[in-house]
Amino acid sequence: MALDIDRIRDETPGCAHVLHLNAAGSSLPSRRTLDATIDHLRLEAEIGGYEAADRARPVLDGFYPSIATLIGAEPGEIAYVENATRAWDLAFYSLDFKPGDRILTCVSEYSSNYISYLQVAKKTGAEIVVIPDDKHGQIDLAALERAIDKRTKLVSISHIPTQGGLVQPAEAVGKIVNDAGILYLLDACQSVGMMPVDVKKIGCDFLSATGRKYMRGPRGTGFLYARQRSTAQIEPIFLDNHAARWSGDNDYTVMPDAKRFENWERYFAGVIGLKVAADQCNELGMPAIWARLRELADGLRTRLATVKGVTLTDLGVTKGAIVTFAVDGKDHPALKQALRDQRINVSVSTQFSSRLDLKGRGLKDVMRASVHVYNTEEELDRFVAALRPLVAG
Ligand SMILES: *Cc1c(COP(=O)(O)O)cnc(C)c1O
Numbered sequence: 245m246a247l248d249i250d251r252i253r254d255e256t257p258g259c260a261h262v263l264h265l266n267a268a269g270s271s272l273p274s275r276r277t278l279d280a281t282i283d284h285l286r287l288e289a290e291i292g293g294y295e296a297a298d299r300a301r302p303v304l305d306g307f308y309p310s311i312a313t314l315i316g317a318e319p320g321e322i323a324y325v326e327n328a329t330r331a332w333d334l335a336f337y338s339l340d341f342k343p344g345d346r347i348l349t350c351v352s353e354y355s356s357n358y359i360s361y362l363q364v365a366k367k368t369g370a371e372i373v374v375i376p377d378d379k380h381g382q383i384d385l386a387a388l389e390r391a392i393d394k395r396t397k398l399v400s401i402s403h404i405p406t407q408g409g410l411v412q413p414a415e416a417v418g419k420i421v422n423d424a425g426i427l428y429l430l431d432a433c434q435s436v437g438m439m440p441v442d443v444k445k446i447g448c449d450f451l452s453a454t455g456r457k458y459m460r461g462p463r464g465t466g467f468l469y470a471r472q473r474s475t476a477q478i479e480p481i482f483l484d485n486h487a488a489r490w491s492g493d494n495d496y497t498v499m500p501d502a503k504r505f506e507n508w509e510r511y512f513a514g515v516i517g518l519k520v521a522a523d524q525c526n527e528l529g530m531p532a533i534w535a536r537l538r539e540l541a542d543g544l545r546t547r548l549a550t551v552k553g554v555t556l557t558d559l560g561v562t563k564g565a566i567v568t569f570a571v572d573g574k575d576h577p578a579l580k581q582a583l584r585d586q587r588i589n590v591s592v593s594t595q596f597s598s599r600l601d602l603k604g605r606g607l608k609d610v611m612r613a614s615v616h617v618y619n620t621e622e623e624l625d626r627f628v629a630a631l632r633p634l635v636a637g
Contacts (some may be wrong), residue, residue: 246558247528247532247617249617250538252274253618255276256273256275257273257275261587262439262589263623263626264616264619265590265615265623265627266589266590266613267397267565268457268565268566268591268612268614269591271456271460273462273521273614274460274524275463276524277462277517277520278517278518280517280520281514281517281520282513284300284512284513284516285513287299287300288512289462293512293547295301295489296611300516303457303516304515304516307322307324307516307522309525311518311519312521314437314441314525315443315451315469317443317469321470321471321472322467322501323469323503323504323505324510324515325466326465326510326514327464327465328431328461328466329452329615329636330466331453331468332429332452332468334356334468334481335429335468335475336357336398338478338479338481338505338548339427339478341369342370343369344369344371344373344395345362345368345371346370346373346393346396346397346398347364347365347371347373348376348396349361349372349399350374350412351374351375351377351383351601352381352383352407352408352559352598352601353374353400353401353402353405353600353601354431354433354597354598355596355597355618357402358600360373369457370397370399371395375391378558380560380561380562382412382413385413387416388417388434389420392421394513396424396426398426398428398429399420399421399428399429400429401414401429402431403434403435404433404435404439404564404566405601406434406593407566407570407593407598408557409558409559409564409565409566410559410560410602412433412434412560413561414430414446418448421503423535427475428448428449428450429448429449429450430445430448430450432453433453433457434457434458434564434566435564436451436458436459437453437457437458437459437521437525437531437533438458438537439537440531440534440566441530443469443471448469448471449471450469450475451468451469452467455467459518459525460524460616461517461521461523462514462515463510464514465514465515465517465518466518466520468502469502472502475497478498479498479504480498480504480505483496483497483504484502484508504519506586533617536617537564537615539565540565540567540624541563542566543621544627545558545563545567548569548628550628552568552636553573553574553635554569554572554631554635555569555570555572556569557569557605557607565616567612567613567614568611569610570610571611576609576610576611579634579635580592580611580636583630583631583632586630586632588627590612590613590627591611591614592610592612593609593610593612594608595607595609
């Protein structure tokens with residue numbers, strides 16, 4: 245079913261103020277999400293934080309089934325974590341790497357993840373193997389298959405990179421990795437909320453995501469999925485009195501489900517906001533959202549292709565909602581600022597976030613315009629009209 249865009253815009257307060265093409269940075273939340281978050285902050289102030297949590301218990305407990313529904317998981321496989329990086333860290337740093345163990349990743353990998361590979365490699369003697377891209381700029385599946393050997397402990401990739409429209413073939417990767425009986429960690433920070441993500445179809449053991457990007461949740465929220473069947477024996481790198489029980493004077497018992505990756509204190513208003521945001525994704529339907537976002541993004545690429553001096557830089561066979569481009573002879577951060585001055589929000593992706601990919605392509609940085617359901621064709625026209633003189637000037 246097609247989305248009611250007018251209604252979505254009416255229910256998104258930010259639409260009245262900005263032309264927001266920065267969903268990949270942080271998207272505009274709906275009023276419902278905003279109200280749910282603020283109402284809980286207010287309740288905390290009025291009756292006390294613990295008392296507010298008690299009163300909101302059904303909603304807080306509802307976080308797990310709502311997220312589980314969104315990604316095809318079981319509620320017990322979901323941990324609330326304050327952002328995608330920490331969620332990813334909790335999975336990655338809980339693995340026990342030995343000298344010679346191999347970590348396979350992809351060219352488009354996110355900088356924070358890669359820094360963690362480097363740190364663990366330095367500490368443990370594990371090795372990092374970057375699987376090359378195929379001719380479409382996606383991970384080369386045949387090369388991945390060839391690279392897997394007895395020493396391979398983990399395949400870890402980002403589903404959709406921060407720096408472009410690329411959608412990695414996560415499901416095909418999963419098939420190869422599962423057949424080999426290796427652990428599969430998927431950074432789904434940009435894909436959850438953008439496209440249908442089904443952990444059972446993908447076959448990942450861990451998946452990390454953030455609230456504020458395509459889910460349209462509050463900042464400072466995220467989650468980790470840990471497949472029960474394959475990760476139950478993995479003890480988290482951190483334990484506290486929420487992740488484990490102090491069951492004897494010299495003993496503790498780790499929570500049997502994904503709650504073992506959580507910790508006790510959290511941004512409760514954020515949990516509620518993210519739950520509501522996930523419910524909205526489920527209600528609108530991820531297939532409908534994905535269809536609309538691809539329509540908008542393809543429309544934007546088509547428009548940008550008509551601007552002299554603009555080169556589109558998105559890779560991959562299926563392109564998602566993140567549109568990137570380079571402008572001949574222009575300073576991208578200055579362009580971003582000039583647009584910001586007109587209340588048009590875009591961002592710039594630099595080698596800071598993906599060194600291998602952008603450096604490998606000889607790109608210092610790229611302009612990034614990332615669409616969401618509240619954007620319209622009229623806005624895309626307005627954006628390109630604002631860009632034209634800046635590119636020519
Ligand atoms: C934004 C991003 C992250 C980091 O997410 P945080 O919520 O900021 O920790 C990780 N991976 C990718 C691909 C991202 O785009």
